[in-house]
Amino acid sequence: MNQLITGGAGFIGANYLYYLAEQNTKDKIVCLDSLTYAGNLHTIDSLIKEDKITFVKGDITDRALVDKVLTEHQIDVIVHFAAESHVDRSIEDASAFLNTNILGTHVLLEAGRQHGISRFHQVSTDEVYGDLPLDRPDLLFTEETPIHTSSPYSASKASADLLVLAYFRTFRFPVTISRCSNNYGPYQFPEKLIPLMIANALADKKLPVYGKGENVRDWLHVRDHCRAIAMIVNDGKVGEVYNIGGHNERSNIQIVQTILQSLGKDESLIEYVTDRKGHDLRYAIDASKIGKELGWKPEIYFDEGIVSTIKWYLDNKPWWEEIVSGEYQAYYAKMYGGRS
Ligand code: NAD
Ligand code: TYD
Numbered sequence: 001m002n003q004l005i006t007g008g009a010g011f012i013g014a015n016y017l018y019y020l021a022e023q024n025t026k027d028k029i030v031c032l033d034s035l036t037y038a039g040n041l042h043t044i045d046s047l048i049k050e051d052k053i054t055f056v057k058g059d060i061t062d063r064a065l066v067d068k069v070l071t072e073h074q075i076d077v078i079v080h081f082a083a084e085s086h087v088d089r090s091i092e093d094a095s096a097f098l099n100t101n102i103l104g105t106h107v108l109l110e111a112g113r114q115h116g117i118s119r120f121h122q123v124s125t126d127e128v129y130g131d132l133p134l135d136r137p138d139l140l141f142t143e144e145t146p147i148h149t150s151s152p153y154s155a156s157k158a159s160a161d162l163l164v165l166a167y168f169r170t171f172r173f174p175v176t177i178s179r180c181s182n183n184y185g186p187y188q189f190p191e192k193l194i195p196l197m198i199a200n201a202l203a204d205k206k207l208p209v210y211g212k213g214e215n216v217r218d219w220l221h222v223r224d225h226c227r228a229i230a231m232i233v234n235d236g237k238v239g240e241v242y243n244i245g246g247h248n249e250r251s252n253i254q255i256v257q258t259i260l261q262s263l264g265k266d267e268s269l270i271e272y273v274t275d276r277k278g279h280d281l282r283y284a285i286d287a288s289k290i291g292k293e294l295g296w297k298p299e300i301y302f303d304e305g306i307v308s309t310i311k312w313y314l315d316n317k318p319w320w321e322e323i324v325s326g327e328y329q330a331y332y333a334k335m336y337g338g339r340s
Contacts, residue, residue, distance in 0.1 A: 001118075002028040004075045006060050006108065007082030008053070009039035011188040012123065012222055016081065017044055019226040021052045030073045032066075033082065034059040036096075037327065042319065043187050060104035063111060070115040077119045078112050079233060080105065086191055087127075087153045088335060091277055094152035101156035102163070109167045109175075121233050122164045122177045126218070126245065127154035129179070131280035134214060137249075140286035143179075143241045150278045161241075168239040176236040178229055180244040181285045184305065185222035186312045190320050191331070193217075194306075197256050198313045199324055201265045208336050211275035213253030216282040220246035221300035221309075231294045242294075245285025248302045262310050273339040 003020075007013040008031030020029055031053050033039045047053045054073070058065045060082050069075065082104060084090065084097040105122070112120050129141040130148035147162070149155040167173040184194045197207050228244045236242060250258075253270075260267055290296045313320060324332075 001076045002030070002074050003077045003079060004069060004073070005029060005031045006078065006080045007033055007039070008055075009033040009035055009041055009044055010081060010085070011038075012183055012225060013081035014043045014187050015185060015222045016079065016226045016229060017047055017053055019223065019230065021047055023230070028073065029053045030056060030069060030075065032056045032058055032060065032069055036084070038085065038189050040187075040323070042322075061099060061107055063107050066107055066111045067115075070111055070117070075115065076117055077121070077233060078108055078117060079121045079123065079229065080108055081123045083157070084153070087151045088191070088276065090151055090153035090156070092335075094156070097152055097156040102159045105160035106163055109163060109173065113167065113171055113173045118174060119233060119238075120164070120167075120173065120175045121229065122161060122175065123229065124161050124177050124179045125154065125157050126179050126181045126243065126283050126285055127151070127280065128158040128161055130154075132282040132284055134216065134281050137284075140284045141179075141243060142286045143243055143289055150280050165239075174238040176232050176238060177241045178232055178244050179241060180225050180228070181218035181220050181246060181283055183222045183225050184219055185309055186316070187319070188222075190324055190328070193252065193255060194259070194309065195313060195320065197259045198263070198310055199320055201259055201263050201269060202314075204265070204269065206271040206340075207256055207260070207269050208271055208273045208339065209252055209256055210273060210279060212272065213256065214251050215279060216249050216251050216284070218245045218284045219248050219250060219255075219302055220244065220298060221302075221305040224298040224300055227299070228290060228296045231296050232290070235294055237293070242290040243285050243287050244290060244296070245287045246298045246302065247285075247287070248298075249282070249284050250302070258306060259310065262307060271340055273336065
């Protein structure tokens with residue numbers, strides 16, 4: 001089988017490429033990534049050098065290029081990670097989100113359909129379900145929870161999901177969708193909560209917590225997510241949506257305190273800043289369907305996963321220090337300046 005992985009130079013896509021390489025897959029793996037600010041070729045350097053993957057730099061909205069890649073590499077399966085993925089950026093300017101997340105997904109669907117590929121997997125998010133109240137721990141997102149988006153990011157992902165399902169219903173195009181909760185682990189860009197807090201704490205910079213830090217996320221180690229995606233690609237039923245989550249709900253302030261404690265830093269570094277607009281209160285996933293149908297369950301406990309993740313950021317300073325030294329400075333000043 002020949003697989004096209006989009007967005008493989010980003011956080012989860014790169015972890016997926018490493019996961020496939022570790023499985024000693026006989027499949028030919030091609031990665032298509034346009035290397036936006038979030039894509040980093042250094043992340044997958046070793047896979048390229050060892051010929052474990054073929055890398056193509058390009059945009060998923062470029063139909064001619066996508067056609068060329070599908071033909072040249074005789075692609076059978078597309079696993080689609082590429083996206084604009086940061087909620088805060090989507091609040092600043094949604095245009096890239098609509099372009100990549102909706103139009104880009106459409107290009108891949110249409111090209112994949114015309115090339116007769118055997119599986120298209122859409123990597124989606126629990127954020128398409130909107131949010132849950134903080135005072136109803138009994139409520140969880142199931143695959144039947146209505147789509148009810150809050151941010152331009154989640155609206156763009158939900159639009160893409162609806163297109164994917166339309167291609168199944170209309171054309172019988174063989175799709176699957178996974179909707180996962182918040183991921184953490186190696187190679188996450190330090191604009192997201194966990195790597196940002198680790199990087200700031202190590203530099204003795206303030207840790208900007210939105211609002212009161214009460215918002216809850218359901219954290220899952222990226223490796224567990226990758227394992228789930230591989231199971232769905234191999235054995236999932238076409239036309240189906242699978243939720244993925246860790247049953248590991250933590251408030252943001254709990255996460256930040258855990259990081260500070262692990263690094264031996266003082267809580268005086270915490271700074272409560274103006275809340276995110278439209279900030280979703282709580283995400284929590286019911287992952288029983290993938291458990292029952294495919295036998296998946298999370299394997300990495302958060303208390304261990306967060307320690308190994310912090311260690312990874314300590315051991316791989318050059319990887320993220322390069323990121324936080326460049327354009328990131330301007331991003332940081334724009335997003336956080338004057339917010340406290
Ligand atoms: P990321 O922002 O770290 O990486 C995105 C990658 O896509 C980058 O390498 C970027 O260069 C590439 N890309 C962006 N636009 C492109 C385009 N037009 N053409 C080609 N490549 C392009 O994102 P991530 O956190 O790895 O998320 C991957 C996927 O998983 C996304 O679809 C996201 O919606 C979904 N997801 C993420 C999380 C999470 O916690 N991070 C949780 C659930 C689902
Ligand atoms: P984030 O990592 O952006 O993921 P998402 O918005 O997709 O859940 O944020 C996780 C939570 O952390 C979210 O409730 C917003 C909050 N947050 C902060 O409090 N401070 C920050 O600097 C960032 C980036 C996020």
